[in-house]
């Protein structure tokens with residue numbers, strides 16, 4: 001077996017995930033993306049915010065798998081986990097001044113993703129996947145599948161302005177008072193508000209006077225989360 005394969009297996013092994021979780025639990029207040037997720041789930045518990053977990057941008061499931069653990073930790077038995085991804089990595093995008101991404105980056109096939117989840121003890125019946133590039137997959141059919149659902153925690157980790165604006169337009173009907181939305185790459189592009197997730201969020205909110213996103217926590221190295229309020 002090649003070293004790369006051994007390393008991948010090690011990273012995906014359930015016991016490694018468990019060690020990370022235990023270590024991370026000791027430092028939950030250190031807000032990295034995993035700490036941020038645990039804060040979001042705790043916020044939802046304290047405030048009794050109803051709804052599911054939506055994640056846009058899964059790659060090999062690090063944050064998605066952790067959200068599953070948080071669902072268990074906080075006893076959210078009725079919460080469904082929804083994952084949205086192309087399973088082909090990033091789409092092609094126009095050139096940006098500070099772009100650090102490339103087409104196909106973070107590709108992980110759906111069977112590979114499901115296998116990784118399985119290796120972490122997460123059964124296929126415990127989550128739902130909506131597959132495809134967002135320009136195709138965030139459609140009426142997806143809304144039908146989500147009919148009647150709300151989102152307590154939304155994790156946006158799709159890196160690009162183009163992807164993020166599609167996500168924001170899609171999730172609007174699932175937002176409730178107290179939904180936490182996390183942007184994993186908010187301060188990317190050297191923090192430029194005219195690029196990436198920051199640009200998408202500003203554009204989205206400008207057209208939605210009845211939606212208010214209250215800044216909640218900044219988390220390392222590039223993330224920021226908000227509490228959603230409907231006016």
Ligand SMILES: C[S@@+](CC[C@H](N)C(=O)[O-])C[C@H]1O[C@@H](n2cnc3c(N)ncnc32)[C@H](O)[C@@H]1O
Nearest residue numbers: 057058059062063086089106133134157158163
């Ligand atoms: C940085 S990775 C996600 C990392 C992951 N959350 C983790 O914990 O490691 C970005 C993901 O976003 C997905 N993605 C970005 N833009 C997309 C789009 N327009 N449609 C579908 N998937 C997209 C990519 O396929 C990739 O899996």
